[in-house]
Amino acid sequence: MMSAVLNATDVRKDWGHFIDTVVRVRPQFVKRNRDRFAAVSIEHLRFLLSGYCFKMEYQQEDDGTFTGTLDVFDIAANAPTVEELKRELAKEAVEYANEYMEEFQLYFNAPNRKHHAPYVLNVLIQDDLEGVVGLLDA
Known part of the structure; x- marks a missing residue:
């Protein structure tokens, strides 16, 4: 059960205070009719998703290049090189994360992709590609 659930009407009346609280103090829970949602700052979300990283597996090919997967x-x-492979996989992860969000209902409701959601969010909240590369643990 969620405690301290705010009413959406009250949130609208004092939107600035609501945002300040979410960003500087703590996540907030809001109810509008039957709908409930959470508002959380990127800083808090980064902490909550910090365990959702990738393990990169790779092998060197006969031609000297490296092929890898997440x-x-x-x-x-x-x-x-392995470093370039990390960047390429990070780019692919960003592309997939954007696709996932574009078709969120489809992907989130697919049993084999539902568990991707926290990883997708963690990819998307990174400041740049280097942040995504940092999620790869080779």
């Missing part, structure tokens, strides 16, 4: 998303890439 353990959660069904993506693969190939690059001349």
